[in-house]
Amino acid sequence: MNPSNGKGSMPTASSSAAWKAGDVVPDQFPAGLRVLVVDDDPTCLVILEKMLRACRYEVTKCNRAEIALSLLRENKNGFDIVISDVHMPDMDGFKLLEDIGLEMDLPVIMMSADDGKNVVMKGVTHGACDYLIKPVRIEALKNIWQHVVRKRKNEWRELEQSGSVEEGDRQQKPCDDLDYSSSANEGNWKSSKKRKDEEEETEERDDSSTLKKPRVVWSVELHQQFVAAVNQLGIDKAVPKKILELMNVPGLTRENVASHLQKYRLYLRRLSGVSQHHSSLNNSFMSPEASFGPMSSLNGLDLQTLAVTGQLPAQSLANLQAAGLGRSTAKSGIPMPLVDQRNLFSFENPKSRFVEGQQQHLSSSKPMNLLHGIPTTMEPKQLASLHQSAQSLGNMNVQVNSHGAQSSSLLMQMAKTQSRGHILNESAGSHLPSLPSSIGQPIMSNGIAGGVIGRNEIGDNGRGTGYNNQVAQTSSMLSFPMNHTTELVGNSFPIGSTPGISNVTSKGAFHEEVSSEIKSSAGFVSSYDIFNDLHPEKSQEWELQNVGLHFNASQNANPVQGNLDVSPSVLVHQGYSSRQGSGQNRNISALGRTMFSGVEATGQGNAQIMDQQLSNLIVDNPVRVKYERFSDTSSQNALFADHFGQEDLMSALLKQQQGNTGPAEPDFDFDGYSIDNIPV
Amino acid sequence: MDKNHLQHQLDMKRSLLDQGYLDEQFIQLEELEDDDNPNFVEEMVTTFYANSARLLQNIEQALGSRPIDFTKLDNYMHQFKGSSSSIGATRVQKECTLFMEYCEAANAEGCIRTFRQVKQEHASLKTKLEDYFKLARQGGPSAGGQAGR
Numbered sequence: 087m088n089p090s091n092g093k094g095s096m097p098t099a100s101s102s103a104a105w106k107a108g109d110v111v112p113d114q115f116p117a118g119l120r121v122l123v124v125d126d127d128p129t130c131l132v133i134l135e136k137m138l139r140a141c142r143y144e145v146t147k148c149n150r151a152e153i154a155l156s157l158l159r160e161n162k163n164g165f166d167i168v169i170s171d172v173h174m175p176d177m178d179g180f181k182l183l184e185d186i187g188l189e190m191d192l193p194v195i196m197m198s199a200d201d202g203k204n205v206v207m208k209g210v211t212h213g214a215c216d217y218l219i220k221p222v223r224i225e226a227l228k229n230i231w232q233h234v235v236r237k238r239k240n241e242w243r244e245l246e247q248s249g250s251v252e253e254g255d256r257q258q259k260p261c262d263d264l265d266y267s268s269s270a271n272e273g274n275w276k277s278s279k280k281r282k283d284e285e286e287e288t289e290e291r292d293d294s295s296t297l298k299k300p301r302v303v304w305s306v307e308l309h310q311q312f313v314a315a316v317n318q319l320g321i322d323k324a325v326p327k328k329i330l331e332l333m334n335v336p337g338l339t340r341e342n343v344a345s346h347l348q349k350y351r352l353y354l355r356r357l358s359g360v361s362q363h364h365s366s367l368n369n370s371f372m373s374p375e376a377s378f379g380p381m382s383s384l385n386g387l388d389l390q391t392l393a394v395t396g397q398l399p400a401q402s403l404a405n406l407q408a409a410g411l412g413r414s415t416a417k418s419g420i421p422m423p424l425v426d427q428r429n430l431f432s433f434e435n436p437k438s439r440f441v442e443g444q445q446q447h448l449s450s451s452k453p454m455n456l457l458h459g460i461p462t463t464m465e466p467k468q469l470a471s472l473h474q475s476a477q478s479l480g481n482m483n484v485q486v487n488s489h490g491a492q493s494s495s496l497l498m499q500m501a502k503t504q505s506r507g508h509i510l511n512e513s514a515g516s517h518l519p520s521l522p523s524s525i526g527q528p529i530m531s532n533g534i535a536g537g538v539i540g541r542n543e544i545g546d547n548g549r550g551t552g553y554n555n556q557v558a559q560t561s562s563m564l565s566f567p568m569n570h571t572t573e574l575v576g577n578s579f580p581i582g583s584t585p586g587i588s589n590v591t592s593k594g595a596f597h598e599e600v601s602s603e604i605k606s607s608a609g610f611v612s613s614y615d616i617f618n619d620l621h622p623e624k625s626q627e628w629e630l631q632n633v634g635l636h637f638n639a640s641q642n643a644n645p646v647q648g649n650l651d652v653s654p655s656v657l658v659h660q661g662y663s664s665r666q667g668s669g670q671n672r673n674i675s676a677l678g679r680t681m682f683s684g685v686e687a688t689g690q691g692n693a694q695i696m697d698q699q700l701s702n703l704i705v706d707n708p709v710r711v712k713y714e715r716f717s718d719t720s721s722q723n724a725l726f727a728d729h730f731g732q733e734d735l736m737s738a739l740l741k742q743q744q745g746n747t748g749p750a751e752p753d754f755d756f757d758g759y760s761i762d763n764i765p766v
Numbered sequence: 767m768d769k770n771h772l773q774h775q776l777d778m779k780r781s782l783l784d785q786g787y788l789d790e791q792f793i794q795l796e797e798l799e800d801d802d803n804p805n806f807v808e809e810m811v812t813t814f815y816a817n818s819a820r821l822l823q824n825i826e827q828a829l830g831s832r833p834i835d836f837t838k839l840d841n842y843m844h845q846f847k848g849s850s851s852s853i854g855a856t857r858v859q860k861e862c863t864l865f866m867e868y869c870e871a872a873n874a875e876g877c878i879r880t881f882r883q884v885k886q887e888h889a890s891l892k893t894k895l896e897d898y899f900k901l902a903r904q905g906g907p908s909a910g911g912q913a914g915r
Contacts, residue, residue, distance in 0.1 A: 127845060129814040130852040136798045136806065173844055199848035221791040221851035224798070 116231030117142035120164060124154040124182065125171040125197075130220065134169065137224040151177035158190050165192060166234045169218075172198035172205060180212045184352075187213045193233040197222055211348075247303055304346055311335065312346060321354065775901045782898065787891050791854030808899045814853050815892055821846040822885060829878055839877060840869040843884075850888075857887045 121143045125131045131147050138145040146165070148154050151174050158165060168186055172179035183194045196209040197218040209217040215233040218226050304312070315332035316324040326344035333343070782788045792807070799806040825842045828835060847862035861884040868876030 127849045127852070128817050129810060129849050132813060133795065133798075133810060133852050136803070137794075140798055171848070173841060173848075199844060199851055220848045221854065223791070224794055 114142075116234075119143045119231050119234060120166045121145050121169060121230070122154060122157060122165045122167070123147045123169045124151055124174070124179075125149060126174045126176075127171070130171070130222075134222060134227075137222070137227050140224060141228050143227075150174070151179070151182040154182065155185060155189075158186060158192070162190065165190075167193045167195065167230055169195045169197060169230070172196050172200065172209070180208055183209070183212045183214055184356075188356075193237045195230060195233065244303065247305075308333075308335065308338075309346075312343070312350070316347070316350065321351075771901065771904060775898065778894075778898050778901060782894055786856050786860075787894060789854045789856040791851065793854070795853065808902070811853055811895050811899070814849060814855075818846060818849055818888065821849065822888065825881060829874075829881060834872075834874050834877070836869045836872050836877075840866055843869065846884075855888075855891055858884065858891060861887050 121138050123131065123134050123138065123145060124147075125134065126149050128149065131149055135145045135147045146157065148157060151170070154168070154170070158168070170179050170182055174182075179196055179198070183196060186192055186194050193215040194213070195216040195218060196214040197220055198205060199220040201219040206217045215237065216230070311333045312329065315329045318332060319325070319328050324347065326340045326347055329347065330338060330340050330343045779788070779792075783792075795807045795810060803809075821842060825839060825846065828839050828842060843862055843865050847859055847866070850858040850862060861880060865877055865880040865884055868880055
């Protein structure tokens, strides 16, 4: 699928759906599946490589976990699946598993000579999609491609669920069932999400999404609710039963909460290393108003951190700092992740900030300055942050998946809001802002934003309504194609806040950006690991785009933004489908996949900008935003451009940021900032 | 190809399989051989023995230290076992499993005793495989691969 021109004609649902359903998987698939195999034993490694080659897979082997991680980081979209040994001298296989899940969201298969139940269970809880006992036979390897397909499907599904998929989401449904049946996903966020989806999916799409079985989907808003409840109880004292009561979500079971809580705790622990930085950030988040102050500081912090970690490109950092720190536009105020959990999403904060900063830059130069317009009230800031968040969410979401799913969802929501930013800015400022501003608000706002965003696309804030009104609002925000700001305004994000945000002047341009981002985030909302699979199957690329937020970037005033049509869901899938991805897929994952898919498409220039954007966004998110450079996708870019027009947006954004530095090679290797890096 | 030779090789392999020295994994490795990698199995076995010698040394050292760190021993042996399993060294694996049970029980003597058995099986298999490969090489270029089929 090579989008001839960018504007929005994404291959949409049909293609993606097709892919999702598995019917149109590229002909040669699974041949050519790009596998990264990690094992410290040279004998096993070579044998595995030989076997995988015999399966016609493309194999890269490495004997050290660190090398594997850097390989994965360098080629964000370079691999489809990872197989790793459990016992390795330099790093525990499970730790690697977690890292990969968070950063790249790729399916990971664990293997070991140890077949004890405990070890296998550990694999499940850490998110492995499968566990192989050594000696691994070739028969076992022949079918590993199923995990790749499944993951993509799930992401797709999640996107749809978040309401982002306007068309063709139905197609997804059938896939879900298939996916769900795979026990392999249990460990993933996605799978758990899926499960949760089934259980509590009601609000959004009741039958929907393809769940035949009730699964609980931890949408952004739901997660926000969860986080709010946990915060209320105190993380130490938060027990599933009480959380469940506080959340008061129909259809949610104690088990859902319990497993989510477990993940959340892991996430927190992970963050604890970073909490120092972020805590401050979080705090700021919590209080929208107050936050700005701290936010800026945090931003600085984050920015620094991010910059240091390499995730934040220096420029971005500068930008962010300038923008965010200055909090001019309230960006800082908007705690991206709305995460109440201060610490939890601390890294998110940085991201958001970063995003804000970025956005600020971007917007400043262009009408897009959504943030500028934003009145100091939290709202606008929130909105701004939302935008940023959206962007960052896009990025972040990716990362956040595992633990950060929460944040991501928040971010996503924020992103959504942001994307809608367009909408938000204009009309609602309030809507959006609410997202970010109300940090105090339980994560819900984030979730809402994210969730809403997702929904907007579909127009049904099912989720949102269920959980938060805000969500609904957000959705409205999202749904609108950039042009519609009104909707956003109304609703949603209120996370607590502030309708004031409405001023977020996200001028269309920004929205687009945001939207694209949000889109991606929207996609994320539902699936934490939406970003996982950005497989480059080209065919699917565009499907993702259609999913989720369809941002009609065209509406935005900014020329740059042009067509963001990137619906998060779509974006996400983009990653998926486009193997060719060169950039698209990868990028998507980075941003949360959806967001930037459009960006990629736009072609190199744009891609670069997008990259920048992304990087910025990504940087922001400590959550290991998988920043996938889109730049590599020249062809891809075309795709995106056509569909999303994101590139315009991105370019606009980036330009603003970079001062039109052009394709800033996103050389962020976010690993620096990823949670993992932070010593916990 | 000398039919007798091939037959001889097949018989040897069958014998190794029957006696539990090797298992299905070894057969799978042979099936992976192709024209590009005609001596794949032999190469793998060579790699295995080179690497496993190092692992055995680690275990030896750990066994010699006082107090014995059973966790470390267990880890080393786990690695060794995984490696052995990759070439289908069944008997060696069994001894490894036994060793690890003793580790769990923190039974030093059991570990030391079992370790001797591990080394024994390890060495014994090496000899047999060397003979096998020699035979395979003598049988002709594709002897090894064919024997596997």
